[in-house]
Amino acid sequence: MSFANNAVSELAPLAPEACVAVGICAVLCADLVPALRTRTAGLWLGVLACAIAAVLALSPARAIVAQMLVIDGVAGLVRPVIALVTAFVLIAGAGERRSANDHGAWATCVLGIGLGAMLVAAAANLIVLWLGLELISLASYALASWRARDRRAAEAGMKFVLFGGAASGVMLFGISHVFGLTGHLDFTGIGAAFAQQMPIAVLASLLMAFVGVAYKLTIVPFHFYAPDVYQGAPALSVAAVGAVPKLAAGAVLLRGLATMLPPSLVPPASVGAVLAVAAMVSLGVASLTALAQRDAKRIVAFSGIGHGGTVLLAAASGGGTAAAASAIFYLLAYAAANVGALLCLSVLERDLGSCELAKLAGAIRRRPWVTVLLCLFLFSLAGVPPLAGFTAKWAVLQQALGGGPMLVAAAFALLASTAIFAWSYLLIIRAAVLAPAPLLPRASGVRMPLPTAFVLLCCAAGTIGLGLWLDALPAIAQVFS
Amino acid sequence: MADFGPSSIASYLAVALVLFAAGVLAIGTRRNAIGVLIGIELMLNAAALQFAAYGRFRAEANDVQGQTAAVFVVVAAAAEAAVALALLFAVYRTSRDIDLEQTRELRS
Structure with a gap:
């Protein structure tokens, strides 16, 4: 009995993950009931599970679970955010019109991403x-x-699975x-073993192990x-596939750098220089290719690659809590703006048939509010004040400019790439707002689904709110310390 | 020169390295998606073999981390193969071909 009690008390910090896992099972079971299958009932079950998980994950308790998972400051902050973003994506999914009645199956996959991301955000073991x-x-x-x-879509999935594998x-x-x-x-x-000696072979193996995290952060190459x-x-x-794993990968990157590479043996400046070069390459390649x-979605993809590089730059600026706070704040701002922009594009994609820039013409007349919000999210991604993207970029720049020469160079690369990216975003805005269009009727007949509108407004509130919350960085740094 | 044989870890690592290299080669050169998938499986199994070998030859005898990891890898690799085959089937259904040179609709 005492063993069982110990197991329960040791696993208690994982209640949010357990909650999402139970949610997955509940959605699958609801899918078996024919009456529920044709509705969005399973989807709302998933939303409920994520909401409970987010509340449970807010608990300030810190714990280490069997050297496998660590609920430290970073995990304590990122896990509820992951649960929240997953819930928002699920709610937006309720606004989709589906012919195939596959709400339940879709919700299972989104919940799977959420559960995996929460585990990755707390991982303290390479196998986990x-x-x-x-x-x-x-x-x-x-x-x-x-x-x-x-x-x-089939080709996208095939490329994804082969590269990912x-x-x-x-x-x-x-x-x-x-x-x-x-x-x-x-x-x-691993950190303790490193502290005794650091053979180059281990460093090379660790670099190979980093590939999986870099893949999720979409870092060049x-x-x-x-x-x-x-x-x-x-x-x-794409909103689920793009933003949620980046949050988790950023969190585990910060933890891995802090615990596996002891500052006594690896001077932080040299690690920072290597990561800064990788960040510069990502920023340069992404901004120029964009x-x-x-296609608007391809531009958003390259912007994601650039943002991954920026997070790497923030992680490179030393292991302090201020640098970690800037990285996490950057990811929060990115998640709000990215999910919002993709949701706008998903509405426009359904109305206009495609996200190609040529097809976006006339979007402002057909869906005025969605287009205005799309512009807002793109401005935030570009880093226009007073939106979240600006505050976040500013924080990362401050961290990088306080570092070594490589970091300063990367900070200038970040500035240059911001300007180039802004041009690509303006291409989307020009196509959607200014381009002359055939007189499309305003989509008054097809009303915007309420769940979609709700999530769009939440993302907009997050984008503006995070930008106006001036004490965000000290507050996050305090959670981490 | 390391001595090779069933009681030497070098022989297991050599086999794992050959498997991994074969996997990388398959991914790099195969034009058929199934060939690339087999390459991925070879890489994962090379890692599983290495986990088992390292676990077996480590000093702390009653620690089974390596063997446990190998079992996890085998299960996850099977799941990955199932999803990948389903996706390749979806591609085949839409374009009647899984040649990587032919399926190139997505581009800038």
Whole structure:
């Protein structure tokens, strides 16, 4: 009995994850009842599970669960956000009109991403990290190719699964070497083994293990799948596939850097320099390639690659709580604006048939409010004050400018790429607002579904609110310390 | 020169390395999506073999982390193969082909 009691008390910090897992089972069971299957009942069950999980995850208790998962400050902040974003994506899904009655199956996949992301955000063990990333991946592959008999969605899914499988294989091979050379899979054990000696072979294996996280953060050169997946997959699926895993990957990146590489042996400046170069490459490649795109969703994909690079830059600026706070704040701002922008694009995609820039013409007349909100989210992604994106970029810049020469160079690269990205966003806005269009009737007959409107307004409130909340960074840093 | 044989870890690592290299080669050169998928499976199984070998030859005898990890990898690889095959089937249904050079509708 005491064993059972111990197990329960030790697993208690994982109540949010358990809640989402129960939610997945409940959705699957609801799908078996014919009366519930044709409605969105399963979807709302998932929303309920995520909402409860978000509330449970708000608990300030800190814990270490069997050297596998750590609920530290970063996880304590990111887990409720992941649950919340998952819930919002599910609510938006209720506004989709589906012919196939597959709400339940769709909700299962979105919940799978949420559960995997929460586990990754708290992971303190390489195998748990890999399994969490696999859980995210398997659900993402299915979501990316959701539209049946759509050639582009199927192709997006195929590219996603082949690139993702290769990244996961490389990561696992690296993990197995780290295990063989250090004898540990948990972050602290690896850090302790490093503190005694640091053979170059272990560092190389750790770099291979990093590939899986880089894939989820879409850092160059592991970004090849992103534009194709964003373009081919339904926009709402992309909101789940794009933003939620980035939150988790950013959190685990911060924890891994802080615990696995002890500052005594690896000077933070050298790690920072290497990461800053990777960030610069991501920013440069993404911002320049985005200029050549002719599809709004592809531009958003390249913007995601650039934002992944920016998060890497924030993580590179030393292991302090201020740098971690800027990285997490950046991810929060990105999640709000990215989910909102993709939701707008999903509404426009349904109305106009495609997100190609040429087809977006006349969007402002057909869906005035959605187009205005799309502009708001794009301004935030571009970093226009007073929106969240500006505050977040400012925080990351401040951190990077206080670092070594490589970090300062990367900060200037961030500034330059911001300007180039702004041009690409303006291309979308020009296509949707200014381009001359055939006289499309205003979509007054097809009303905007209430759940979609609700989520759009929440994302807008988050984007504006995070930007106006001037004490956000000190508050987050206080949670971390 | 490491001695090879059933009681030496070097032989297991060598086999794992060959498997991994074969997987990378398959991913890099195959034009058929199934071939790439087989390459991914080879990579994952190379890692599983390495986990088991490292676990078996480590000093702390009653620690089974490596073997446990290998079992997890086998299960996850099976799940991944199932999803990947379903997706490849979806591609085949829409375009009657799973040649990676032919399925190129998504581009800038």
